[in-house]
Amino acid sequence: MNGQEWAEILVPLIVFSALVALMGLILLYNYKKKRLFLQMIERSLQQQLTLPPQTIREVALHFFSANRDTRKGVFLLVLSGSILAFSYFADFRQNGNLDLNDALNGIAILPALLGLAFLLLARLDRQRLY
Structure with missing residues (x-):
């Protein structure tokens, strides 16, 4: 090589x-x-x-809030979109049976599905709180 x-x-x-x-x-x-x-x-x-329950609740909501799930979901969807855009604009030559563009499209599926799952969890969490 x-x-x-x-x-x-x-x-x-x-x-x-x-x-x-x-x-x-x-x-x-x-x-x-x-x-x-x-x-x-x-x-x-x-x-x-003695810790008042309001203090624990406020701090816990900071760590485990639905907004964090929304941010994670949007970030993962943007990451997936960037991988797809890179795969679309990059023209890799095909060596043998491996097509790198198809492989990158497959890799982009994982963050997309994780992002959708986080957005769904955030929505379910908001419905549970209200």
């Missing part, structure tokens, strides 16, 4: 690996933030401090 063939393989691999790493870091940050909140509540209860 020459340098150009390696570049054709490594560039998409690095780009998609960076996206996966970024999403993993975001998920890890959100997990740690929620865990710290729950540890604070647990410590307060162990010290038998």
Whole structure:
């Protein structure tokens, strides 16, 4: 393999690996933030401090609100749309049986379905609250 063939393989691999790493870091940050909140509540209860239910409810709504699901859903739909647009505008040559444009269209399905699921969860959560 020459340098150009390696570049054709490594560039998409690095780009998609960076996206996966970024999403993993975001998920890890959100997990740690929620865990710290729950540890604070647990410590307060162990010290038998009185926490008014309104305080717990307000802080919990900040972490577990339907608006966050809406934001996640819209973000994932935009991500899916950007992958589809990239696949549409990029003209990859077909090597053997693999068509990279079809593969990218298939990859775009996952964030689209996840985005729709988050939007559905946000809608169901809003109907439950009101």
